Amino acid sequence: MGNLTKKDLLVAAVGDVFRFEGVSMRYRLGPEVLHDISFALPAGSFHFLTGPSGAGKSSLMRLMYLAHRPYRGSIAMFGRDVSSLPRQELATFRRRIGVVFQDFRLLEHLTALENVALPLRISGAKEVQIRDQVAELLSWVGLGEQINAKPSTLSGGEQQRVAIARAVIARPQVLLADEPTGNVDGMIATRLMHLFEELNKIGTTIVVATHNEALLERFPHSRIRIENGVLVGPRDIFDTSAETVQS
Amino acid sequence: MGNLTKKDLLVAAVGDVFRFEGVSMRYRLGPEVLHDISFALPAGSFHFLTGPSGAGKSSLMRLMYLAHRPYRGSIAMFGRDVSSLPRQELATFRRRIGVVFQDFRLLEHLTALENVALPLRISGAKEVQIRDQVAELLSWVGLGEQINAKPSTLSGGEQQRVAIARAVIARPQVLLADEPTGNVDGMIATRLMHLFEELNKIGTTIVVATHNEALLERFPHSRIRIENGVLVGPRDIFDTSAETVQS
Amino acid sequence: MKKLSNGLPLGVDPVSRFLTLKVGLLVLLATLSLAVGMVMSSVAESLQRSLSGTLTVQVPAGLEQQSATESIIEILRATPNIRDVREIPDREINEALEPWLGAQAPILDLPLPALVDVAIESGQTVDIQVLTKKLSAVAPGTVVEEHSMWLGRLMDITNTVETVSMSVMLLVLISVVITVVFSTRTWMAVNREAVEVLHLIGAHDSYIAHQFQKHTFWLWSVGAAGGFALGTSFVLLIQFYIGRLSDSFLLDLTLGDIQWAALCLLPATAIIIVIATVGFTVKSVMRSFM
Amino acid sequence: MKKLSNGLPLGVDPVSRFLTLKVGLLVLLATLSLAVGMVMSSVAESLQRSLSGTLTVQVPAGLEQQSATESIIEILRATPNIRDVREIPDREINEALEPWLGAQAPILDLPLPALVDVAIESGQTVDIQVLTKKLSAVAPGTVVEEHSMWLGRLMDITNTVETVSMSVMLLVLISVVITVVFSTRTWMAVNREAVEVLHLIGAHDSYIAHQFQKHTFWLWSVGAAGGFALGTSFVLLIQFYIGRLSDSFLLDLTLGDIQWAALCLLPATAIIIVIATVGFTVKSVMRSFM
Numbered sequence A, B: 001m002g003n004l005t006k007k008d009l010l011v012a013a014v015g016d017v018f019r020f021e022g023v024s025m026r027y028r029l030g031p032e033v034l035h036d037i038s039f040a041l042p043a044g045s046f047h048f049l050t051g052p053s054g055a056g057k058s059s060l061m062r063l064m065y066l067a068h069r070p071y072r073g074s075i076a077m078f079g080r081d082v083s084s085l086p087r088q089e090l091a092t093f094r095r096r097i098g099v100v101f102q103d104f105r106l107l108e109h110l111t112a113l114e115n116v117a118l119p120l121r122i123s124g125a126k127e128v129q130i131r132d133q134v135a136e137l138l139s140w141v142g143l144g145e146q147i148n149a150k151p152s153t154l155s156g157g158e159q160q161r162v163a164i165a166r167a168v169i170a171r172p173q174v175l176l177a178d179e180p181t182g183n184v185d186g187m188i189a190t191r192l193m194h195l196f197e198e199l200n201k202i203g204t205t206i207v208v209a210t211h212n213e214a215l216l217e218r219f220p221h222s223r224i225r226i227e228n229g230v231l232v233g234p235r236d237i238f239d240t241s242a243e244t245v246q247s
Numbered sequence C, D: 001m002k003k004l005s006n007g008l009p010l011g012v013d014p015v016s017r018f019l020t021l022k023v024g025l026l027v028l029l030a031t032l033s034l035a036v037g038m039v040m041s042s043v044a045e046s047l048q049r050s051l052s053g054t055l056t057v058q059v060p061a062g063l064e065q066q067s068a069t070e071s072i073i074e075i076l077r078a079t080p081n082i083r084d085v086r087e088i089p090d091r092e093i094n095e096a097l098e099p100w101l102g103a104q105a106p107i108l109d110l111p112l113p114a115l116v117d118v119a120i121e122s123g124q125t126v127d128i129q130v131l132t133k134k135l136s137a138v139a140p141g142t143v144v145e146e147h148s149m150w151l152g153r154l155m156d157i158t159n160t161v162e163t164v165s166m167s168v169m170l171l172v173l174i175s176v177v178i179t180v181v182f183s184t185r186t187w188m189a190v191n192r193e194a195v196e197v198l199h200l201i202g203a204h205d206s207y208i209a210h211q212f213q214k215h216t217f218w219l220w221s222v223g224a225a226g227g228f229a230l231g232t233s234f235v236l237l238i239q240f241y242i243g244r245l246s247d248s249f250l251l252d253l254t255l256g257d258i259q260w261a262a263l264c265l266l267p268a269t270a271i272i273i274v275i276a277t278v279g280f281t282v283k284s285v286m287r288s289f290m
């Protein structure tokens, strides 16, 4: 136990960020799209979420960012059972999660700057502080010139980068990114992955859902594979009874 | 001239599908996003359109599917100068083009089936004929069970496949696909590329804008590269004074 | 099997239902104002015809009222420019006073003035002051009332009401057009995405316009039918009520056949205007697309 | 530097402007109906106070009208349960008749009945038929009119108008609530995307509700101020007009200080109701999100 990094300390303090036990999910009265999912993600880990189109990656993420309740099973976040949390606390938990939605979900009537600033505004930050911080991050993702552009006037890849900036601006403890590089070229994809790795180094738990095989090859993080609503892959990662495995 | 295929005949009959000469483009009063673009695409050819995010790929496609007028220069389609076409004929030309939009643009209030059926309805086809044809194509792209689902209840990759089905259902003479595989896994991507190649074999001119390097490697079609609004790459493809080059 | 949708989200949403209500209200207003306007127009005409150039002479009550009245009638008959002279019987006077003095007026046996109706030759006038002087010499206290002055006022009022009603109807039709333009444009702005996609896959402007016209037609037909039904019921009710109120009512406040026909044309006209406006609006918006 | 937006598309779009107009109309209606209701309430009260338990006795004209009247007054004074008896002077009678018979009534020298005002002890009644018989014996043709009956009718009308006005005001307030719930829900449905994103990045329900309340507050303040200003101007105008029409008008149709204060509370109350409704509506919609 010679060199404890900041990350090691965090992991020790927080334990598992997510712990799914026997979770199933369905949309309204539709069929189950996730079946009996159990796994645990330790704080500070980095995972790819893979699987064919329609397998349930985005649905799993919906459960993780508290947009949907499980049909069966239990989900614990930061050690607390999610289903027992009151509304007020759910909001507080959500602020600890940054999400890159597969379809971006930028607000059309806001500029890139305002979109990215939203998480800070919601937590009550002062306007002057926000502005510089947001502008800097936007330049970093290559949108320095487009901070005042509305999403509809941005290219697909530019919108995606705004969505990523919004997800990371508030330094969340968890980052969930759904296909975050589907619309950008290889160079930018690499740059964004480096950004995620930087965040991971300071303790952020990261889950990236992706189909991008080049990315999967170049960044050798742990993989969670989902097929037809069922988790498949090395047993150790998904065995919630055992100690959680790190990436 | 021994074995003339159907495709060869078509190319000979139609000539160039697109001929851009010194085309610039800008959005409203913004800066030019495309500069002095000249190229010609022969009928029945197959091209990848590549380039970094924000380079102008989607903008170039907007010009091609007649959603935007060039700021300077001239565009000819099927041998006719587009700027001189009356509105009625513009619509007729658009029906000869199938487009996969980068952001899908499915109509939210319609089912997958109705979305895909739109191009047929617009050209006045009978409802009974439409239904079977559309259902068959949707099964082919793996959405046989979701023909009556609204786009908002489909996964990202499923929506993308609906968008592709809508683009090809009316067997257009030209198919413009903007990042059509950004949300699907490698297997489906390959399947979709094979669909495009089938269409190409019966004479459809195809342009696919993509960042997907795996795709570019596996399918060795001609590449048009655009950087910062300017065409770059082998001179021969873009020299409109010479005879057009085939893929 | 359910029919396939044509591509635009033209359902019966709350906004549409609200519009139907509004349409109903507008058509109701138009129906009522047109009805009032037409009634007033015919009232003015009949007033003009039947009452122009009349005077009323009041002979005060007194011991010799009867003979004084007879002399006055003779004088009036001899006066130039007077076409007709008629004494109004007591019964008529009592009837006229009833609403004011109550049914007890005859019982009280009030010594009422005798009244004489005088018709003047059309186009001619009679000097009231000279006439009053002449008649007062026979029966002091005799008063000449100028019906035509009163009629003039009534005509003014009638004409004003007619003008106002017709203006209201015109305003209503104008606001129908404005409502249509406004709601169509709002709808197209809200559904710009869908409209643009249809446009880009090759729909003609008229395809889009036609869909919207069909939708609007139903929306408006229901609203207009409701408003019109309500409006005409109201008109009928009022006519019935007036009819019962007094058979001998001075003015004819009912609609003639031609006027009913005109009234029935109103909703049809409104819908034609609406459909034309929708088509025009959609196409003018579409021209902003390439 | 422009302020950063808070996240919801709450601009001054045409729909909002339309809503402001509607709000103005509702508040105008509420103001008018409250004013009418309050006036009617005080009219009913003063009617009750000043006119209850009165009779009017009409002694017909005739040679001995004067002495007959005097005898009748004496009889009346002797009748039990009668508090006060007063002969109405000719001047007052002529004034009262003027609107019916014109300024010429005194000139015509109509032999009018003498009128006697009778006040009954409060809480007591007098048998009209017995009284009429007794008086007719002295002066045949004498009529006893039951003012309280007429008053009863007037009271009925006044009470009806009051009830209707207050119901209208209540209905208006209810439709304010309905309008708010409806427009808020529509807006939230149209902007579900934006609301959902704010929710998912951790905005509290109250953050979203508060933004919408701020927006609605301005929208409604403008509308309510306009409608209220228009309404009170109208009330003032009518008061002024009535004031000029007749100083000696039977009923007092003006608003007292307390009533004006109540009127001024109306728009404030409306806005408070609106803000509360918006908050409640937004939060109840938000509860459909996890």
Ligand SMILES: Nc1ncnc2c1ncn2[C@@H]1O[C@H](COP(=O)(O)OP(=O)(O)OP(=O)(O)O)[C@@H](O)[C@H]1O
Residues within 6 Å of the ligand: A027, A030, A033, A051, A052, A053, A054, A055, A056, A057, A058, A059, A060, A102, B146, B152, B153, B154, B155, B156, B157, B158, B183, B184, B185
């Ligand atoms: N809102 C919804 N209502 C009903 N069904 C849904 C909804 N969203 C997704 N589904 C269905 O759930 C299944 C899983 O969808 P999900 O979006 O999780 O897939 P995915 O793994 O993210 O796929 P992709 O790689 O294409 O994005 C799909 O069959 C989809 O049709």
Ligand SMILES: Nc1ncnc2c1ncn2[C@@H]1O[C@H](COP(=O)(O)OP(=O)(O)OP(=O)(O)O)[C@@H](O)[C@H]1O
Residues within 6 Å of the ligand: A146, A152, A153, A154, A155, A156, A157, A158, A183, A184, B027, B030, B033, B051, B052, B053, B054, B055, B056, B057, B058, B059, B060, B102
């Ligand atoms: N509607 C618009 N109004 C103004 N500027 C626009 C609009 N659409 C795109 N742009 C700008 O034009 C440039 C080119 O955009 P375009 O969408 O053509 O890029 P792209 O090559 O398709 O990028 P990507 O790979 O990210 O989709 C970008 O800088 C973008 O910000």
Ligand SMILES: [Mg+2]
Residues within 6 Å of the ligand: A057, A058, A059, A102, A178, B155, B156, B157
């Ligand atoms: Mg997905």
Ligand SMILES: [Mg+2]
Residues within 6 Å of the ligand: A155, A156, A157, B057, B058, B059, B102, B178
């Ligand atoms: Mg693009």
